[in-house]
Amino acid sequence: MDPECARLLPALCAVLADPRQPVADDTCLEKLLDWFKAVTEAGSSLLLLQENPCLVELLFHVLKPQDLSSRILSFALRLAGTFAAQENCFQYLQQGELLPGLFGEQGPLGAAAWAAPTVRSGWIQGLRSLAQHPSALLFLADSGAVDTIFSLQGDPSLFVASAAGQLLVHILDLATRGPAEGHGRPQAQDWPACAQRVACHLEDCLCSEAAPRVTQALHVLTTAFGHCHGLWTQGLWVQLSPLVARLLEKDPMPAPHALVELLLSVARSSVPSSNPGLWETAAQTLSRLSPMQAGPLAAGILKLQDCPQALRTQAFGVLLRPLACVLEATAQVPGTPGLLEGAAGDPMAVDTLPPSKSACVGLLCSTLAHLELLQPLPQRPSPWPQAPLLAAAVTILRFCNGSAAPSSEVGGRLCTMLVGCVRVQRAALDFLGVLSQGLGPRELVTQVFAVLLEYLMSPDSSPTVLKKAFQATLRWLLSSAVPPGCCDLEPRAQLVLRELLAVLQKRLCSPCWEVRDSGLEFLTQMTRRWGGQAGFRQALLASEVPKLASQLLQDPESYVRASAVAAAGQLSSWGLLAAPSSPEHPAGPQKTPLEELLLVLTTDTEGFPRRAAMRVFAEWLRDGHVAVAEDRERFVARVLQAASGDLDWEVRAQGLELALVFLQQLLGARSPGAAPPGALAQALRVLCRVQLFEFAFRSLFDCDRPVAQKSCDLLLFLRAKAAPSSSPQEAGDSPDVAPVEAALRRWRAGEQGQPLGELAPEAVLAVLRSMDLEALRDTLAKSSDHVERSPQSLLQDVLATVGVLGDNEADCY
Template sequence: MATALARRAPDVASPADYRNPSPIMDPECARLLPALCAVLADPRQPVADDTCLEKLLDWFKAVTGAGSSLVLLQEHPCLVELLFHVLKPQDLSSRILSFALRLAGIFAAQENCFQFLQQGELLPGLFGEPGPLGAAAWAAPSVRSGWIQGLHSLAQHPSALRFLADSGAVDTIFSLQGDPSLFVASAAGQLLVRVLDLALRGPAEGHVCPQAWDWPACARKVVCHLEDCLRSEAAPRVTQALHVLTTTFGHCHGLWTQGLWARLSPLVARLLEKDPVPAPHALVDLLLSVARSSVLSSDPGLWETAAQALSSLSPTQAGPLAAGILKLQDCPQALRIQAFRILLQPLAHVLEAAAQGPGAPRLLEGAAGDLMAVDTFPPSRSACVGLLCSALAHLELLQPLPQRPSPWPQAPLLAAAVTILRFCNGSAAPSSEAGSRLCTMLVGCVRVQRAALDFLGVLSQGLGPQELVTQVFAILLEYLVSPDSSPTVLKKAFQATLRWLLSSATPPGCCDLEPYAQLVLGELLAVLQKRLCSPCWEVRDSGLEFLTQMTRRWGGQGSFRQALLGSEVPELTRQLLQDPESYVRASAVAAVGQLSSWGLLAAPSRPEHPDVPQKTPLEELLLVLTTDSEGFPRRAVMRVFTEWLRDGYADVAKDPEQSVAPVLQAASRDLDWEVRVQGLELALVFLEQLLGPLGPSTAAPPGALTQALQALCRVQLFEFAFRSLFDCDRPVAQKSCDLLLFLKAKATPSGSQQEVGDGPNVASVEAALRRWQAGEQGQPLGELAPEAVLAVLRSMDLEALRDTLAESSDHVERSPQSLLQDMLATVGVLGDNEADCY
């Protein structure tokens, strides 16, 4: 029957179809395809894994996207035979059945191919009651998922819509919305959206919103189902409908969405009248999806429903809706005010609970009834923590936005953040019962501490009264000093402190700190000194990161230098180069690099051996590079050396060649590919300093070029660079290729080949490169003359190599031919020599 159906293809094909054969189905794939279809149809054959089947489907999508599906089936009837074979009662695996359903949907996405498959009753057999729906295979989630995905691909044209309506598929989709498999249920909801869009997109193409009575029968059926779900007393059914509508309004932007929202919005609003409100999170997602729709955002009824939701939902449920409303560009001012009050209420309650007198700062003005009543604040610890963290996170994201509410209550928010942190560390002294209860719930809560410290750091972008700024630094110091602060809280406290120190520069952008911040600096260094000796490696690591950032910013500022040099921090940092934890050693390397750059890490003699000088920072870091067993510290060393060379660090600048040579030699032997990449980056910086950056005038003067090449030969750069071209780690080869291309551009501009002579015989160098390419890495190049280097560079097609390296490493193995060969080789249909494992 399948062969007869294939022969009838001309009945539904146009002449143009035959002039557009698929360009992707090459002859070798066409030769292998019948054998593969036979293997897939044979339940006795062990089929390749799901990954191979997914790749096969991707290939068919590409084939049908580039040409006619109908011509593809006409030219390869084995595909039709495979689909018919799946309909036979047999013990096919659920994977193959799912694959066939999805494959049929891919073919039927083109309308003429859909009609062709309909003639043989193939599609009703696959997607109707006679097929998997009535078989035991339907119990497998993969089959149900394949059925949905096949219909999702198929639903592209009016013929598909009629098929869905007549075959009863829509009712099956309704039932699959409640499937026990979340993947199947989610896919069913997305398929309903596709059906609704397909049903209503055509009638709305005349730029007129179709009335409900003009909707196609399939659309009316889906909408009636959604209405029934919204009226249901079962929360899962309400949630299903809300999810479908959220996706619909988020992805479909036709005029028909206006009519759909007008019909369903009263039912959505009615949900807000229930107690409790069903599916509140899904309801919030729907309202925000509608509000973001350019077609629907002008509907005044939408804003009324949003205002009703803000009033009806609990503060925790309403928070995401309030935050989403405030991020919208166009929104009624009254609704923005209401939404902002929702976010501020938890923090306002904190301030009220801690208020010591009538002059205490307030976030929300007005009668006490306008505020969240003390007794209605979440009574459980988990609910209270969740509400505060949610409010802090929403306000943190809102603060930098240009559409944030104005005026922004900077001072009260600062006071609220500080107060929350005091409740959490137990330093607050509330005078009310509500304050005591709140203190009990928040004390020691790491989650709230982290959220409050993040928010406090963001608030450093605004101004505040000096009294509050003083309180900010005071609470930050309390957390940095406290032995009860967890490592993650300490890290957040260090980050917030740095942001406040940066904001205290006078004027903004200046290196000097204001007087109060300079006083804080002394206390900070005392804290830092203690934290660098912590038994907890995360604390030591956070302290080193903080020191590095402070030094990078204020290393040249007098008061900072004086305070730092008067502490033990530099020496402790040096000692941490030997820390047992590799992350700490890496952070210590970065800190030593910054301290040394600013001359803040002298090399005094050892007290016990005054005649033996201590190693210089350069020597210490080179020791780390050559002896450390972990990659993190060695990578950090390479970054520091590159920064030193680029910025002209004194100990490196006085003899760059002598400084760079041992570093490059160590990096070239390193087993960590990132260290090798960093080594080539260092070499590139060295090369730029010798010859200048690559630019419009790339030619280097002959004398400078000769001297540079001699220097590069002395530091053995070319041994490193040429070997790296054949490195098994592609980023290393790419970086080496970039470096040699840079040098080639500098050394071989137009007409410059004679400037360095005709070049010697480079056969020995090229022979060594061929051996390296073949994997024989033993023999070194030995000493190279500049002329030999230039000759080799001119003979190499580095541009082509760069293009090859830029390609994906599996671009050959991912070919359709390779895929088919490997799937057939798995079951022994091909010989070993025909397989191309990938």
């Protein structure tokens, strides 16, 4: 320990032990615990206590009846556990009867402070730290702590109950480590007494008629199989699996969700390879649970790499059953493959969907979500019923917008329950978008585009539904490229495109800003993908969409203006946003796209549009946009001048990114090593003219660390490209760097007013070579409070808050 910290420690302990002192907040106590943990991990806990007896005195002082705050008592319990994690220190504290006083029955368990969840949580966390060696197991068994942990599983505080269950798993794991590992699967009767007690407790809970006790046991076992992978977990499953299977016989089945989590946790462990009976239990569980309860188990089974085919078929049938019911409710035309055809064993007759609206909506949404996650996985069921799934998704969307034709009583109920249901619409549109990754019959794909257009045109579609409809439409358009990956759209998609642009034109005029925003995002994505395709260009230019997108640069909502900037950037990149002459205003020339976006950058009062403009400018510079190529130097100068004075740190950071792109283009980023002297000198003159160095040097001292980091990276890149002078003759006369260094000193001190003025390239290079940019980069990489987080500073600040230290000794963080 640092000598200065050791000097402050007695005063700290005195403050913590004094109930009259207003000790610093919980954050300070957490930092103190972190520090003590780091100290003990780096050395001997026993030596720490022997050299600093005030720490032991603090722990003994906590045992005395007094009015200590619950957080100080919790702190002391956790601190004692931290020290006792090392076995020799545990023995030292045990000899003084300190540990029984803190964690035994005569400790806080019987005091009024036990009523505070903070104390109970501190007690559990202290034991969790302490339980690291065999001596701790004996202590837990003899002190009665294990019984207390059992009772805390049902604690009214969820944090305490969860921590108690995790502690039981840790005790089991600790108790079963050792020589038994590697000598075959250890039997439960061979486990240490402490582990046997936990196992017997779990048995009692699983046999209980009280559902909460069953749930507690299942949660503990789920954690055990999820985090512990020793041979003992196999023995635990052998002992307890009959009791788990017996839960399936109860009516109603207790804790179905917890049971599903346990079975999946066991299935992902090493147990199935040694105990195939797990698959039979899983199959029985699938058949006993309701469709809503069985969905997560079925989806989890299908995500496993190794699983019996019969169980996979059963699980897939469980997931498909609700969608099969939807298709049956509309009497799908003959010839459409059934969703449940080919299932082995049980014919998997279609069950009636839940009668209540909330249950039916929940089942359909969860089913669609599970199938959406399965679709891209390599272990998804094969053959994948692409056509029936497409038909089901389209049918659900038609039920939701009222255009379905029900053919049964179930269909009539579905119409009533699903019409206008935004939650199901969103889930079905997400699923429909994922299905675009597969093929489908031509007539079904036609239906897909038709239902998507219905949703995009409907005045009843909510903004979130419209956004998802735009996203799904884009994915289906991308999948319609012929051949795959080509820029051209097939004829059917070309027809859809014309209807889409008509819809988009209307949506860009919507009174709802979220709709205008989604429309602009869709336009940007389409233009990025098909801006060079003749059919798209012709259809777009024949519409009012580009003009409307330009007008939205003046939208009252900043998010919309930002999206309009992105759309304008893409349209201009492809030459789709030219400024035509205006018959209404023949004398007033239209602003070019570059002028429009520069106006946004320099005048918009919100940060989002200005950030969007900077992203567009960087992309234009990188791609050689025609408006930039005309006078690249003037373009960069204007953008950097605007960005350098922006109050938004992200705009300044993006300005530095644009400066780096420009620098790489001037110096040839692809060529390794230093740039040729002639090219370097010419580039430096250009950089000085655009005032890049003024911006970069100022940014080194920016109050926002990301900006300073980007500036440091830019200058390091430049210095790497500048070969050091090998001789005085090559270097020439020493440049005058005094004005630059004086300005840097002023900026470092916070005086940002005076500019650098005209710079000589040689002076810039000399300053760059004299600066320790590597050290600055390392400093910037550290957290902003790395100095103030020192242990000495922490102790000083805690003491200063109670007046033990003078103000000049505190270093507040």
